[in-house]
Amino acid sequence: MTALLPILLLAVPLAGCLALLALPAGARIAQPLGAAVSALTLGVALAIAAVFDYSAPQRMQLVVDVPWIPALDVRFHLGVDGISLPLVLLTALLTCCCLVYSTRILPADGRPRAFVALILLLAVGMLGTFVALDLLLFFVFFEVVLIPMYFLIAYWGIEGRGPAAYKFILYTLLGSVVMLLGFLLVYAHAGTFDMVELAARHGAGLSRTVQLLAFGAVALGFAVKTPMWPLHTWLPDAHTAAPTVGSVLLAGVLLKMGTYGFIRIAVPVLPDGARFFAPYLGAFAVVGILYGALACLAQRDLKRLIAYSSVGHMGFVLLGIATLTPAGLNGALFANVAHGLITGLLFFVAGAVKDRHRTSEFAALGGGLYERTPRLGGLLAFGAVASLGLPGLAGFWGEMLALFGAFAPGAGLPRAVYWTYLALGGLGTALTAVYLLVMVKRVCMGTTAERWRRALLLGDVTRVEVFSWGPLVVLILVAGLWPAWLLDVSTPAVGALLGGR
Template sequence: MILTAMLVVPFVGAVLTLFSPGGSPPRLTRLARLHGLFFSAVTLVLAVVAAATFDYGRRGPQLGFDHTWAASIGLRFHLGVDGISLPLVVLTAALTFLCMIYTARVLPAADEGAGSPRALIGLILLLEVGMLGTFVSLDLVLFFVFFEVVLVPMYFVIAHWGGSPGARERARAAANKFILYTLLGSGFLLVGILLIAVNAHTLDMTTLAARHGAGLSHNVQLAAFGLVAIGFAVKTPMWPLHTWLPDAHTEAPTVGSVLLAGVLLKMGTYGFVRIAVPDVPEGARVLAPWLGLLAVIGIIYGALACLAQRELKRMIAYSSIGHMGFVLLGIATLTPVGVNAALFGNIAHGLITGLLFFVAGAIKERYGTGDLDTLGGGMLAKAPYLASILTFAAVASLGLPGLAGFWGEMLALLGAYQPHAGLPRATYVTFMALGGLGAVLTAAYFLRLLSRVTHGAVAERWVRTRFADVRAHELLAWTPLITATLFIGLWPKTLLDLTDGAVRMLLGAR
């Protein structure tokens, strides 16, 4: 029942927070903060317990819960975790708790009458239900339900707490763009899921994965992969379906950006690995080169776009397009090496980009702007610890060996050098070369960022201004991310050994 409890706890917390009895605004704000910390902490403890009780010698789903939901159509409330989903479950619970620590001291204001601190906390807890449910679902319809649950709370988080108080027009526009793109992608995803279920006569994801496409014709597999790939590509996001992401990240409050980058983007790539590749492998083999092509275009495009940005959060948002391109390239190889690289890159990106958005929010809070020209240089002189953490996050994101960002990118390129036997090797070697160029450009834009913000002389407008350095609540929220980035960067085998068995089982490899 531990997975069920992981879903029930934040849901109860969201209900209690959103519908708590009346009182003075300060009292309600304190109560909301306590609710957020308590329920997210309990959820994190449950996730850690799940990790502690997990049998790392087994490949298949564990800690399962299976209950008939609608017997007439074979719909079941079926939950479970394996080596693929467990790291994402722990990452989701940890990032949500760290966001609650951050919001315990920094609660962004909402529009007048549009929301309150307790509404923000309640929506984040509801968002956690959807994120966790996506990663533990083993029924196609249940997966789709949780996949969609995240859209509504994230929409309101961006629309009502994004941007600046009193000027929410751009935030609302970004939220509208986010919901329209993702709902359109969800339409394709639903049709693809139903196409698989109707022809396979089952909704059970473990059964479908074990069949490896048996019983599904070539044309059905091709159509189904194309449909679900569009749905997952929007959420990832893959070029050219990415245009909602920079606006959403730029306008979202700090905690919204952290969860959007750290978890929501992973739902798309997780769907590729969990559903698209194992359930319809013939469709995957036909369309994988096109997926690889779009992935490397995203890598190059994201890096070039970052070089052109003048706003800190927008630059980090475009960097996510490039980093997720490496994840998609790993998946497109259809090999255990490539898919393991993709899963490693998922976790690394969640840790590092979550940290980057936390730091970007802290910088904007102090300087009142994220504009790179206005920030100027010399942050090492004004706030040395804050500048040092920004430097750490930047070099981790550019793929410095010994840090988490290195392994996902390097192994994805290695997988492209030796793709699945049924794929054109020369094409994938070209993808590898283009991906390597993207890695060089990634280093270029992050080093350019540091030279413009942290180094050099202090901009004249800030010479007489005093800034607070890293505060206690920020250090509490950021230290776990820094530690995890170092740990899996120095000991990548810890994560690779966890995912490898489940990956080989899904791919039908030994």
């Protein structure tokens, strides 16, 4: 019975999506139904975590493996290990938080039935990406997320939503096409799409030339989704234009699909390609860290600043991957989860600020958030200090492990080069602290502007916001104070992917 849990994980949100589409257009049950379906999906994810064998997290568990396209030996192959389990839980949690939030707060254009159905379809693609164990099946789920996210931005976004949605779909589709070519090249020389078998071979049967070509192709697709500098330009526009829950899922989960692909596929399946490209990947990562921090210092809009911060934070994830060490990859996986929790909270709060004030521009807000809505201001400050990597909160451990991996990179990698990356990454952490503290000062501190004094009293954090954001706050604290609950699960699995290192 437990082997059916991965199928239920995908079937529950898909069934909810189809049920919503069958409802009349004006049905008022759409939002509570979506919240109930997402809660049930989270329950399935928690059931997977409950039956997971933590004594062997490196072993693929709850495996489903049935023929899908026999002519190409493509299989409907699903499973969970210590690398994918935390991301499955993160995805199910953020989806549930978003749909609970949407029971009371919808974008201005309304149409709740379509809005909620698209979020559930998005959940199918996100969860499927993290449990797929066949390259073509992985590609299908990887692409499923594009259509619902496109419509969430294009139809429920704010000003500039049309160009932002087009840029999002064009960038990610072009990257995915190149990634698919890399998958087909691997299949042509390895004779299988099975990700477990390919990872166990560690490149055996694939020549160095094939690995270099295939790694370059798949890395490009993953880099666009991450997004890696300079392929990041779609991200700030998409985040700024998207509705609040769209920004939460885009930052909290969709960006993780790219870095997960690096760890799950590119590094173990194509180890020669990974070693060749790792220094270049590290260079792009540190440029992204510094660029993201400097771009944040230049921003005048709260949502856009949080969007650019993701470029820098995902740079630390890429740097950890580029070290090709257990510490670096564990740091990347931890930072993935931490960034999903923290940035999800920040986008929720930024959306709440904009809903109340009808603006998220610093100059228009005029400071004084502590005075007007102290709980909202406190949550924004909490998210900021977590994001800058304060010890004791979730943001600290991933970035610290990524930098530690750069201090002692994998065998054959140029140590002096990685020490340079370490120094530049350390500078990036200092700049991150600067822009986040400046953000808190400009939004939260000071005296309430006169225009807000004359306005109606603005409401502070509501009950639905407490239920939506509370789990994120708690987990940010738990992950910061007790990192072993993630690292004990991921460490053996990372060692297996790296060939026992």
